[in-house]
Amino acid sequence: MAAQTSSQAFSPRGALIEQHWQELASRRRTYSFIGLAILLIAVSGSLWFANETNAGKFFDRLPYFFDFFHDLIPRDGMEVVRALFDLPSPYDDGSFKYNYPEGRLYITESLYVPEYFYKMLETLNIALLSTLIGLGLGFLLCFLAARNLMPNPWIRGTVRRLMEILRAFPEVVLAGFFLAILSLGPIPAVIAVSIHTVGALGKMFFEVVENADMKAEEGLRAAGGNWVERVWFGIVPQVMPNFMSYFLLRLEINVRASTIIGAVGGGGIGELLRLSIGQGHEAKTLAIVLLLFCTIVAVDQFSAWLRRRLVGNQAFQLAQ
Incomplete structure (x- = not known):
């Protein structure tokens, strides 16, 4: 019932x-x-x-889409290897103006770094330096933008607006502006990528800080610690693994951005890729694409491995 x-x-x-x-x-x-x-x-x-x-x-141009890929087929398989390592080619008629040995980096009279490897190192250098600058400035700004650490709305709002302005424009737009002022070369590329990286990393960093556990900070406050001591000893140890994870992720993005900027005059491998496509040199274009692919895959895998190590070790320490 x-x-x-x-x-x-x-x-x-x-x-x-x-x-x-x-x-x-x-x-x-x-x-x-x-x-x-x-x-x-x-x-x-x-x-x-x-x-x-x-x-x-x-x-109208869609039927010719695959003609470009057909034109990239080299005359023989070893032509790509010869182009990659600056080896003499039986098909070279002298029309390719930036050919070996002008672009090589000579370590000794007979030992050299091939042009494309040297330019790829230049691109990686642009990306790494820009990401380190972005890491340092973003690290300093993020604590001023976090709501749980900066109660003053004027300071917090000003820092957040600044970071929004820094990341508002794509790297290639900033690079075009600085290239017009500072001329061609890697320096404008470093400045452009660094500016965008500060804004991007700063935003991701302060969001991590706002989700941090405040118990350690409250304990340091009760013990009489100043603002810098509370941040350095109470917040930074918690957020540093995530900071490094975002830093490595941004490094991967900046490698690609540095390549694109190189195509508009920012130095590095991107400039040679643009020239090889414009000259119609299929073997050199394929060599650069292959080198880019291998480099980006290597950077991605290394970053993923290092992120797992950093985050995993921190999680293990907290579990203990």
Whole structure:
């Protein structure tokens, strides 16, 4: 009798819940249909714009899309190896102006670093230096932007707006601006990537700081520690593994950004890639693409391994 009474009492509530879930499902289907329709309209409009108003005439040139890849096929398999290591080529007619040995880095009279490896090291140097600058400045700014460490809204808001301005423009736009002022070379590329990295890392850093456990900071406050001591001893040990993880992630991104900036005059391997494509030298283009692919994969794998070591070791220490 009691079970029957309970069933009767809960059946209206169950019906209301079922009705509510049906309404939510119907609403989700409606929103999904509207979103899909908007997406189709946007894609159709973009394709129309590309075809009708773009000078390239998207659909007119689409049948020739694979011609570029066909032109990249070298005359023999060893031509890519010869291009990669600056070895003499039987097909070189002297028309490729930045050919060996001008771009080599000679260690001794006979021992040298091939041009593409040297330029790849230059690109990695730009990325690493820029990321280190971004790490240092972002580290200093993030604690001033964190709500749990900086109660003054004027200071916190000013620092956050500054970081938003620094990351508002893509690296290639900043590089074009500094290249116009400082001329061609890696220095404008370092400045451009560093500026964007400060804003990006600063944002990620202060979000990590705001999620930190404040018990250690409160204990240091009760013991009479000043603001710098509370941050250095109470917050930094907690957030440093995540800081290093974001630093390594940003390093991977900056390697790609440095390559793109090189194509617009910022030095490094990107400049040679642009020139090789413009000259129509298929073997050198494939050699640079292969070197870029291997380098980026190596950087990604090393960064992933180091992140696991850093975060894993910290987690193990906390578990102890």
